[in-house]
Amino acid sequence: MNPQLATxxxxxxxxxxxxxxxALLRTDVLVIGSGIAGAATALAxxxxxxxxxxxxxxxxxxxxxxxxxxxxxxxxxxxxxLEQHVQDTLRVGAGVAEEKVVRSVIAGAADAISWLExxxxxxxxxxxxxxxxxxxxxxxxxxxxxxPRVAHSNxxxxxxxxQRALINxxxxxxxxxxxxxxxxxxxxxRDGRCVGAAxxxxxxxxxxxxxxxATSVVVATGGTGQIYRETTNPTGASGDGQALCxxxxxxxxDCEFVQFHPTTLYIAGASRFLISEVxxxxxxxxxxRNGDRVMAGQHPMADLAPRDVVSRAILERMVxxxxxxxxxxMSSVRGNPHELFPSIARICSTFDLDLAKxxxxxxxxxxxxxxxxxxxxxxxxxxxxxxxxxxxxASGLHGANRLASNSLLExxxxxxxxxxxxxxxxxxxxxxxxRLGLPRQLPGPVLAADPPMLLxxxxxxxxxxxxxxxxxxxxxxxxxxxxxxxxxxxxxxLTRGHLANRAACELANMLTVAALVTEAGMQRDExxxxxxxxxxxxxxxxRFCRRIFLERADDGAINSTIGPLAQPTDRxxx
Numbered sequence: 001m002n003p004q005l006a007t008x009x010x011x012x013x014x015x016x017x018x019x020x021x022x023a024l025l026r027t028d029v030l031v032i033g034s035g036i037a038g039a040a041t042a043l044a045x046x047x048x049x050x051x052x053x054x055x056x057x058x059x060x061x062x063x064x065x066x067x068x069x070x071x072x073x074x075x076x077x078x079x080x081x082l083e084q085h086v087q088d089t090l091r092v093g094a095g096v097a098e099e100k101v102v103r104s105v106i107a108g109a110a111d112a113i114s115w116l117e118x119x120x121x122x123x124x125x126x127x128x129x130x131x132x133x134x135x136x137x138x139x140x141x142x143x144x145x146x147x148p149r150v151a152h153s154n155x156x157x158x159x160x161x162x163q164r165a166l167i168n169x170x171x172x173x174x175x176x177x178x179x180x181x182x183x184x185x186x187x188x189x190r191d192g193r194c195v196g197a198a199x200x201x202x203x204x205x206x207x208x209x210x211x212x213x214a215t216s217v218v219v220a221t222g223g224t225g226q227i228y229r230e231t232t233n234p235t236g237a238s239g240d241g242q243a244l245c246x247x248x249x250x251x252x253x254d255c256e257f258v259q260f261h262p263t264t265l266y267i268a269g270a271s272r273f274l275i276s277e278v279x280x281x282x283x284x285x286x287x288x289r290n291g292d293r294v295m296a297g298q299h300p301m302a303d304l305a306p307r308d309v310v311s312r313a314i315l316e317r318m319v320x321x322x323x324x325x326x327x328x329x330m331s332s333v334r335g336n337p338h339e340l341f342p343s344i345a346r347i348c349s350t351f352d353l354d355l356a357k358x359x360x361x362x363x364x365x366x367x368x369x370x371x372x373x374x375x376x377x378x379x380x381x382x383x384x385x386x387x388x389x390x391x392x393x394a395s396g397l398h399g400a401n402r403l404a405s406n407s408l409l410e411x412x413x414x415x416x417x418x419x420x421x422x423x424x425x426x427x428x429x430x431x432x433x434x435r436l437g438l439p440r441q442l443p444g445p446v447l448a449a450d451p452p453m454l455l456x457x458x459x460x461x462x463x464x465x466x467x468x469x470x471x472x473x474x475x476x477x478x479x480x481x482x483x484x485x486x487x488x489x490x491x492x493x494l495t496r497g498h499l500a501n502r503a504a505c506e507l508a509n510m511l512t513v514a515a516l517v518t519e520a521g522m523q524r525d526e527x528x529x530x531x532x533x534x535x536x537x538x539x540x541x542x543r544f545c546r547r548i549f550l551e552r553a554d555d556g557a558i559n560s561t562i563g564p565l566a567q568p569t570d571r572x573x574x
Contacts (some may be wrong), residue, residue: 008488009556012247014499014508016444017198019221022211024438027053027177028426030197030214032241035063035413036159037390038220041337041379045216047176049427055182055199057502059235060088060167062390064222065232065408068159069276069343071123072116072412073145073405074109076137080104081148081513085405089406092144092306093399094529095545096254098566101377101396105406108413110416113137113151115144116412121165123151125150141279144306144406149406156276156291157343164410167203182210183502186242187217187386188249190436194386199501207501213424213438218387218418219245219373220411224258224513229461229468230367232261234568238506238512241392245373246512251382252550253394253513253563254522255371256511256531259402260473262286262310264365265348266325272365273347275328277404280304282340283332288317294326303554308401308530311364315473315543318363325358364473368407369513370530371520372400372547379418386397389415396547396566400529425532448496456507459490463507463514471518474537477525484518 005053028050031042042054049440055063075085089102117123124138141148153161171175184199194217200207225233246252263275263286271318279302280286286294299305305313314326330337338345345355353360373381373388375395381388389395390411399409429435466486470479491511499505527533527539546562553559 002566007557008484008491010247010512010552011445011556012249012496012552013442013444014247014495015185016507017186017188017211017439017442019047019211019438019440022198022209024211024213025053025572026213027051028214028430029053029218029343030055030212032056032197033063033220033222033390034060034167034170035065035220035222035390036166036408036409037392037415037489038218039170040412040415041174041389041419041422042167042176042222044416045423046173047268048423050175052176052212053179054170054176055074055179055184055212057240058182059172059180060178061163062234062236063239064233065159065165066163066407067232067274067412068532069156069274070238070278070405071140071141071150071158072109072113073149073403073407074113074151075135075149075258077137077147079147080149080516085149088144089397089403090399092401092403093540094401094526095399095541096547096565097399098396099537100566101194104377105397105410105413108347109409110353112409112412116162116165117164119169120163121153122512123153124155140278141281141304143280143301143304143310144403149282150278152278154343156278159408160529183504183505184244185499187244187360187439188442189248189383190439193384193436195436198423198437202400202502211438215429215435216385216422217389218389218422220377220389221392222440223391224369224510225366225465227464227510227514227517228472229464229467230264230272230363230365231343232264232272232365232367238510239369240506241388242372242516243509245386245388245392246382246383246516246552248383248386249552250386250388251374252371253374253519255516255550256524256548257370257400257529258366259368259370259530261305261310261367262307262314262364263328263362266361266363267351268574270351274367275360275362276555279328279330279337279341279344282356283334285329285332286314287327287329288321289323289327292507307367307404308532310530311473314364325363328362329359330355349479354448368395368402370400370402373517377414377417378421379414380421381439382556383432387418389418398416400531445495445496445548452496456503459494460507460510463487463490463510467514467517471514471521473532474483475521475531475533477533479520480518484515484522487515487518491515515558517549519560520550521558523548523562
């Protein structure tokens with residue numbers, strides 16, 4: 001690999017911006033993304049009186065939220081407490097979660113459930129006729145939780161139900177305009193402030209260039225799972241928001257932390273499908289091809305240990321047994337699995353697997369990106385006028401590993417708060433005459449006279465395989481350095497040509513995010529949470545009980561700094 005290409009360089013824009021040739025839209029608050037974080041933000045901003053434009057690159061339900069199975073963590077049982085939920089979150093976060101944010105989000109859990117139910121979300125509740133349950137929420141226990149506290153819908157189809165209710169609420173709100181099939185290519189800055197975005201509106205013919213002027217811009221685009229060969233994420237999870245924020249100059253944090261879910265349905269040649277943690281919470285256990293327990297002696301919580309622990313144990317057992325997967329033994333499930341997990345049972349049945357009788361082949365897959373634009377508890381990024389929420393943000397809630405079912409909670413609590421703040425700031429700017437508006441034009445990257453011919457699908461597969469092998473569950477310095485050089489090489493040639501379509505822009509975003517994950521992984525010379533290095537396999541609190549922040553330098557390089565926690569805590573490793 002050419003050493004001159006060992007460090008990726010990134011421009012501020014993927015394409016030139018020229019308002020003179022671009023259709024213009026205006027709004028108070030622009031929300032990019034329609035999952036729980038984006039929808040909560042849009043609804044709260046509109047309730048505050050702002051005019052909101054919500055755009056999404058696909059249909060409204062093409063989100064990670066809709067794919068979420070487990071549920072929302074909320075304290076309900078008398079033997080449980082908010083403090084215990086806080087401590088579980090901090091423990092799993094492995095010393096780098098921000099305690100102030102953790103406490104704020106968890107304190108808002110009960111209200112989040114009430115709000116979602118007011119929109120029409122139907123959570124599973126105990127039958128009123130059962131006597132002593134009195135219609136209370138049914139609660140499951142998931143990995144890392146010391147008590148059952150996961151509220152769910154239809155067993156393990158919670159995200160789909162929440163997304164349905166949110167879409168209905170979005171469509172019904174008079175101050176929310178929805179535009180699907182808008183791919184946001186770049187954020188637009190003026191005098192250091194984010195003032196809108198430019199992108200592609202896909203019609204039946206060729207995509208149309210559009211620009212959106214907004215006083216507050218909220219990035220809520222979800223995750224990055226598609227940079228890996230094995231993932232539970234939908235195809236649209238290409239890290240667009242993280243890349244947008246990085247190119248706009250925002251500080252990103254925690255990019256080395258990628259959570260791999262231990263149990264993804266593995267059928268060679270078939271799409272991967274998440275087998276929710278609630279299945280293990282109901283009694284299922286992991287076994288290898290010989291029938292031996294995978295988690296025996298691995299962790300005090302056994303099969304309900306934190307996800308990073310279980311995922312690495314599965315990987316080690318796959319290597320030891322020379323197998324492509326392990327098995328989820330359903331024989332110990334308490335109750336009828338078809339009734340408990342109807343959506344999972346339905347998917348498995350398409351592969352002739354019966355939850356009541358068969359063991360389910362599973363392996364880890366990239367599931368949740370813990371990094372993103374560094375924000376406060378209100379969603380503010382380091383760029384004025386720019387907010388980020390949900391999986392596109394690094395609020396500090398999760399730290400080095402996410403406690404199961406805290407993500408939908410985060411999207412609801414911080415999303416609603418962000419919406420209120422974004423609306424208020426937009427209204428204040430409007431009333432004070434400080435609304436800047438879009439610049440007339442901005443230069444884009446210099447294009448090669450003869451741009452290279454690239455097979456995008458081939459490059460995409462190469463990237464996903466590279467990240468899986470060298471920046472996945474197990475990492476080491478030499479492999480990450482090689483990955484960084486390859487990513488730099490691919491990115492340089494991809495961006496020599498005009499990125500005129502969504503597929504090319506998504507690939508550019510994926511290369512950007514892959515570079516950020518790799519760079520942060522190289523900087524964190526230890527193992528912590530989801531980040532495991534074979535060449536530095538111990539946790540080093542003296543040097544690394546801190547967060548790693550990345551920014552785009554003036555020359556396009558990635559600048560990294562190691563910053564202290566807002567409230568340092570001394571936590572026992574998970």
